[in-house]
Amino acid sequence: MGKPETIVEKIWKNHLVHKEPEKPNLMYIDLHLVHEVTSPQAFEGLRLNNRKVRRPDLTFATMDHNVPTKNRDVIEDQISQKQMETLRKNCKDFGITLADMFHPDQGIVHVIGPQLGLTQPGKTIVCGDSHTSTHGAFGALAFGIGTSEVEHVLATQTLWQKPPKTLNVHVEGDLGTGVTAKDLILAIISKFGVRFGTGYVMEYTGEAIRNLSMEGRMTVCNMSIEAGARAGLISPDETTVEFLRDKPHVPQGEAFDEKAREWLALATDEGAEYDETVTIKADEIEPQVSWGTNPGMCVPVSGSTPDVNESDNHDDVARALEYMGLEENQPIQSIDIDHVFIGSCTNSRITDLRKAAKVVEGHQVNDDVRAIVVPGSFGTKLQAEKEGLDAIFKEAGFEWREAGCSMCLAMNDDVVPPGGRCASTSNRNFEGRQGNGARTHLVSPEMAAAAAIEGHFVDVRQFAASVYS
Amino acid sequence: MEAIREHEGLAVPLDRANVDTDQIIPKQFLKRIERTGFGQFLFYNWRFDDDGNKRDDFVLNQPAYEEGSILLAGENFGCGSSREHAPWSLLDYGFRVIIAPSFADIFYNNALKNGIIPIQMNEEQVHQWMKQAEANELVLKVDLEQQIIRSNEQEVQFDIPSYHKENLLHGLDDIALTLQHEGKITAFESAEQA
Numbered sequence: 057m058g059k060p061e062t063i064v065e066k067i068w069k070n071h072l073v074h075k076e077p078e079k080p081n082l083m084y085i086d087l088h089l090v091h092e093v094t095s096p097q098a099f100e101g102l103r104l105n106n107r108k109v110r111r112p113d114l115t116f117a118t119m120d121h122n123v124p125t126k127n128r129d130v131i132e133d134q135i136s137q138k139q140m141e142t143l144r145k146n147c148k149d150f151g152i153t154l155a156d157m158f159h160p161d162q163g164i165v166h167v168i169g170p171q172l173g174l175t176q177p178g179k180t181i182v183c184g185d186s187h188t189s190t191h192g193a194f195g196a197l198a199f200g201i202g203t204s205e206v207e208h209v210l211a212t213q214t215l216w217q218k219p220p221k222t223l224n225v226h227v228e229g230d231l232g233t234g235v236t237a238k239d240l241i242l243a244i245i246s247k248f249g250v251r252f253g254t255g256y257v258m259e260y261t262g263e264a265i266r267n268l269s270m271e272g273r274m275t276v277c278n279m280s281i282e283a284g285a286r287a288g289l290i291s292p293d294e295t296t297v298e299f300l301r302d303k304p305h306v307p308q309g310e311a312f313d314e315k316a317r318e319w320l321a322l323a324t325d326e327g328a329e330y331d332e333t334v335t336i337k338a339d340e341i342e343p344q345v346s347w348g349t350n351p352g353m354c355v356p357v358s359g360s361t362p363d364v365n366e367s368d369n370h371d372d373v374a375r376a377l378e379y380m381g382l383e384e385n386q387p388i389q390s391i392d393i394d395h396v397f398i399g400s401c402t403n404s405r406i407t408d409l410r411k412a413a414k415v416v417e418g419h420q421v422n423d424d425v426r427a428i429v430v431p432g433s434f435g436t437k438l439q440a441e442k443e444g445l446d447a448i449f450k451e452a453g454f455e456w457r458e459a460g461c462s463m464c465l466a467m468n469d470d471v472v473p474p475g476g477r478c479a480s481t482s483n484r485n486f487e488g489r490q491g492n493g494a495r496t497h498l499v500s501p502e503m504a505a506a507a508a509i510e511g512h513f514v515d516v517r518q519f520a521a522s523v524y525s
Numbered sequence: 526m527e528a529i530r531e532h533e534g535l536a537v538p539l540d541r542a543n544v545d546t547d548q549i550i551p552k553q554f555l556k557r558i559e560r561t562g563f564g565q566f567l568f569y570n571w572r573f574d575d576d577g578n579k580r581d582d583f584v585l586n587q588p589a590y591e592e593g594s595i596l597l598a599g600e601n602f603g604c605g606s607s608r609e610h611a612p613w614s615l616l617d618y619g620f621r622v623i624i625a626p627s628f629a630d631i632f633y634n635n636a637l638k639n640g641i642i643p644i645q646m647n648e649e650q651v652h653q654w655m656k657q658a659e660a661n662e663l664v665l666k667v668d669l670e671q672q673i674i675r676s677n678e679q680e681v682q683f684d685i686p687s688y689h690k691e692n693l694l695h696g697l698d699d700i701a702l703t704l705q706h707e708g709k710i711t712a713f714e715s716a717e718q719a
Contacts (some may be wrong), residue, residue, distance in 0.1 A: 082710075094608060097560045112541060156535065186607040202607055204559075204639070208703065211704075251601045255630060350604075372542060377664035484545075
């Protein structure tokens with residue numbers, strides 16, 4: 057046996073097309089996911105230079121960022137409409153499969169990739185979207201790229217990439233009851249900061265990670281970019297294999313088992329070395345709530361907003377508190393909310409909806425709160441309806457919507473008004489993210505569900521004690 | 526993209542860390558299907574109030590910085606979304622150089638693809654220039670070939686990966702360069718299928 061290797065080293069070696077001194081490596085890309093917002097200029101570039109899409113068969117497109125989630129037949133925003141029509145035309149002209157707004161495979165690009173089995177261990181996956189890191193949950197090397205790189209991949213199926221440094225994010229012990237993958241990743245970013253992953257590919261390891269479902273792993277990898285890392289991944293194991301079995305785009309029958317053996321062999325070898333390692337204890341983590349304007353500004357739900365003078369970076373803290381309309385040392389559970397958003401590529405999958413529905417069941421949304429549930433894909437929506445989850449949400453006073461990115465970035469009509477305060481299961485609490493002047497608090501689906509009912513943040517472990525007993 | 530060899534310009538101090546791409550260009554302006562015309566939306570929510578009036582206290586709205594073309598910023602500049610609309614809006618507004626203690630990875634790449642020079646510089650130096658630019662007019666001369674930034678008082682060396690430097694100096698089309706290796710790409714694909 058040779059030197060023990062990390063999964064990143066193995067995937068890198070398997071995709072190296074060309075290397076020369078003083079230059080990044082030319083890497084082959086196995087899957088290119090495309091959506092309406094970051095692709096029009098790339099296709100335009102191809103036309104101007106009379107270039108084709110090299111591998112339409114390795115390219116897959118959908119519409120997610122702009123699509124309306126209320127009524128699909130009326131798109132009031134003409135510019136969004138044009139962007140979607142442009143994608144339709146581009147896919148037709150260049151021979152790319154498109155799951156458009158009315159297609160059964162439609163959904164948030166990072167939800168449908170895994171659901172369709174397009175996402176597989178060992179693949180290199182790119183998309184003009186920073187949350188492409190989500191696919192790393194399967195042991196794929198997946199990262200977001202800009203539009204120039206989208207054009208480059210369309211034309212060449214490759215990218216120039218510097219071999220990444222690796223960072224082991226080791227999670228010791230297991231999460232407590234009622235503490236979720238979302239709380240784990242928020243706690244990680246809050247502990248190590250929003251740039252500790254810059255320049256690295258992160259690999260999440262440890263017992264708590266192994267015990268997560270694939271949906272939970274996707275939530276964790278999804279937010280790697282919020283820690284600065286373009287890619288975050290988890291070595292494949294039996295959980296990965298079982299999730300992918302029978303998915304439409306994976307090999308079937310015996311061929312699947314053979315493929316699965318290849319996947320499992322990609323896992324990081326015992327004794328492999330990382331460039332850096334950080335460690336966090338899972339059993340010390342409580343449900344998290346973000347109080348500020350970046351995802352590192354989080355505290356446990358039992359905590360309070362920071363004290364400005366006691367903070368290292370008091371200008372940033374003061375500025376964030378001002379934007380958020382909060383006082384210093386304010387208890388998190390005293391913060392009233394008026395919007396709840398359950399959705400986004402972080403937390404809109406079937407298990408997220410099941411867990412939120414359990415918390416909601418038998419309760420009513422607070423009179424001062426407008427709450428919406430936006431399933432991550434059309435497939436997820438159908439599954440949830442089959443299980444009666446839609447009825448639970450609707451009876452409680454939630455709006456039940458069509459699939460899309462929706463209020464995570466408010467490019468469609470799902471906007472939080474200026475000064476509005478939202479408990480959101482999404483990934484970014486940047487200023488204006490959910491609407492100009494809107495205030496975002498990042499939480500898990502369970503915490504968002506409980507806040508919808510109480511009208512302010514509560515510890516879901518107490519609120520829904522019967523669910524967890 | 527346009528080649529860039531040297532750039533001399535007025536420095537604009539944006540003394541904030543973690544400036545994210547949602548701030549650089551808010552999402553309501555991502556719906557255009559062209560690469561041009563984004564400058565008017567740069568830092569939109571910081572430049573304009575809810576009624577579309579200029580906010581006088583924001584640095585880009587101050588007359589002294591109107592001609593600015595070098596942006597000085599805090600660490601982790603360009604974090605968040607991969608939207609290339611961020612460098613498009615900076616470039617269209619007139620910025621050719623951004624100097625910060627650190628950049629987010631995706632933004633750094635996106636800037637390079639558009640002929641913007643992202644210069645990573647130690648925090649102390651950025652802070653010193655930030656203070657100078659806040660107090661007086663600060664003109665910096667960036668010599669990419671020599672990797673030197675000159676002010677009236679000093680010369681400071683900077684690092685940039687040689688590959689990126691070459692592309693910037695020559696305004697090279699990345700895709701054309703890659704296609705020189707098309708034989709290797711095809712060979713890779715054949716081996717995969719075998």
